[in-house]
Amino acid sequence: MFRVRSRDSSFLITVVAACLAFSASLALLRENLKLSAELERSGGGLSGPAGALPGDIVPPFRAIDLDGREKIVSYFGGSHKGYVLLFFSPKCRVCEKQFPIWTRLFGGGGLKCYDVLAVSLDPLEETRAWAQKRELKYAVISLPNQAYWRAYRITAVPHTVVVSSEGTVIWAHSGLLREGEAAHELLAVINRCDGRAP
Secondary structure (H helix, E strand, C coil): CCCCCHHHHHHHHHHHHHHHHHHHHHHHHHHHHHHHHHHHHCCCCCCCCCCCCCCCECCCEEEEECCCCEEEECCCCCCCCEEEEEEECCCCHHHHHHHHHHHHHHCCCCCCCEEEEEEECCCHHHHHHHHHCCCCCCEEEECCCHHHHHHCCCCCCCEEEEECCCCEEEEEEECCCCCCHHHHHHHHHHHHCCCCCC
């Protein structure tokens, strides 16, 4: 019969724990390198301020609408419209406060130069369940691909970004957009239709 002494078992547990920690560190390093490469390919940067800035060039992206169809958000320039992108999470309490304001700003539709898209950072099923409980006046899409969040510098939600038809950020606001100066500035930008930052 084989007996393990307590000192030997403590050493064995320590060795196993060290091996597991080393394996986890390697896995994290590999994932960080992969995400770093994705970010560079998508046009994002690894440094810089949080939140998109006017003048940033952002990449087109593929998302899924509430019916499960692919929606391509692309920038062709010319006579094509730009986008007002309303980034949110169905789990975000601040976003719940933001939606009535976004709806008052954009719920009437009819923007001449921009399409409004509410962009959920959560999977389609969660986004669909959330949206079915609300009466939204604009399209909702799901974009759980984190590489694009980084390209648009989304570090927190809610996040409002106006992108020209050429893919240049014109205006951005991170956090709760209140019906005050920032909202008036946003409306001035989207009503001007010239694709330039204020």
